[in-house]
Amino acid sequence: MAKKSEQATKLVLKVVTGQKADGTPSTAQRSFANVNPALSDEDLLSIGTKLGALQRYEVAAVGRTDSAEIVAE
Numbered sequence: 001m002a003k004k005s006e007q008a009t010k011l012v013l014k015v016v017t018g019q020k021a022d023g024t025p026s027t028a029q030r031s032f033a034n035v036n037p038a039l040s041d042e043d044l045l046s047i048g049t050k051l052g053a054l055q056r057y058e059v060a061a062v063g064r065t066d067s068a069e070i071v072a073e
Contacts, residue, residue, distance in 0.1 A: 001072070011044055015052075044062070
């Protein structure tokens, strides 16, 4: 049987930093590591929205990145 080990979660804010020559938005990412993996998606969205309000640029998206190692039990 296998299980997850060393779970890690990261909160990612995608912000609009300007506009490209062709008119499409230019974006960048702001990452916040070491987020508690047990947090619900709703909680992370709430936190991301509040952190986004502190950003210089407009937030285009709030994302979550989960990763883990799989090991044998």
